[in-house]
Amino acid sequence: MTRRISKKPSRGKANLTLLRRISDAEIARTSPPALADLPDDFWDEAAVIVPGPKQAISLRVDQDVLDWFRNSGPRYQSRMNGVLRSYMSAMRRRRPKTRARTA
Secondary structure (H helix, E strand, C coil): CCCCCCCCCCCCCCCHHHHHHCCHHHHHHHCCHHHCCCCCCCCCCCCCCCCCCCCCCCCCCCHHHHHHHHHCCCCHHHHHHHHHHHHHHHHHHHCCCCCCCCC
16 A cells, blocks of 8 residues: 655655554555665764754855755755754864864
C-alpha cells in the first residue's frame, strides 16, 4: 500500500503517528539517493544537540540575500542562522583564540 506523503511544510511539527507506521522499505524507497549507501556505523558517533534559546535582533541584509533565503522556503531565518553558525565554526577552527581587548 502506498501512502500519500504531503509535500506541504508542517511548520516544524512532525506527524508522529504517520512516522511510526512507515516501514523501513518505504523509508528506503523515498530517501534521496545520496543516503542509499551510508555505512552501517554512520550514526554511531551522532549526538543530539538541543538548540539554545534564540535572541531576537534587527539585522540589515542585502535585499537579494533576503530574497534568496525567503524563496528557499519556510524557516528561512533558521537557515540563515545555520549559515552564520557554520561560518562561526569555520572561523573558530582557523584562528587561535584571542582574548577580548580591555581598555
